[in-house]
Amino acid sequence: MNRPFDSLPGGHQTMLLAHRAMVRDLGRIALTAEQLSTAPDDARAGALKEYVDKLFQLIEHHHEGEDEFLWPRLRDLGANNEALTLMTNEHEELSKVLHTWHEVSKRLGTDAGAAAELAARTAEVRDHLATHAGDEERELLERLAPALNAKLWKGFTVHMRKTAPGWTLRFMPAWLSSVAGPDERTGVPAAPVARLFRGWLEKTQRAAFGENY
Structure with a gap:
C-alpha cells in the first residue's frame, strides 16, 4: 500500500526523511573510511x-x-502483535551492530587499522538499517496502520523533541531538509532553523566526508 507523502501525518513524514538521511550518511561514511584506510588524513x-x-x-x-x-x-x-515483534526484534539486532560500529569509530586516528574496519562495519550497519527502515515503513502503512492516528503521531513527535540531545535542535532540521524533495518540505520541522543552519551543516559534513559529500 502506497500513500502520497503529503497525505501522511507530520511525524510520519519526518520519520521517512530521517530514515533516508541515515542511510545516505552511512554510505558516505563507508566511502570516506575506505579512502582513509589507504590515504590517512588526521x-x-x-x-x-x-x-x-x-x-x-x-x-x-x-x-x-x-x-x-x-x-x-x-x-x-491493539496493533498487530507480529508487526510490533518484528520491529522490536530488528531493533535488538541493529543495536548490536550499531554499538560495535560506534566503538570502532572511536579508534580513528589512533589505530592504523580502524579506518578499514570502520568501512566494513559501516556497510554492515547500512544494510541492517536499510532493511529495517523498509520493513518499518511498510508495517506503518499496512499492519500497524489501523491503530495509528493523528493524536499518537503528535505525541510521538513531542516525545522525540523533549528527549532529544540539545545539539540536535539545530542539526536535525537542516539534516532532514538536506534530503527532502521540493514536495516533502512539510516533513521538515522548524523550517527557519533548517535554513539558518544549512551552511553550518554543509561545512560539518564536508569536513567529515570530503569529496564524498
Missing part, C-alpha cells in the same frame, strides 16, 4: 569520528523513541 579522521558519534546518537534516539513511546502505545491500542 583532520578528516577526526571530523569523521565526530560525525559518526552524531549519527550514532541520532539513530539511537530514533529507536529509543519508538521502543519507549510508539510501540508500547500501539500495543495498548
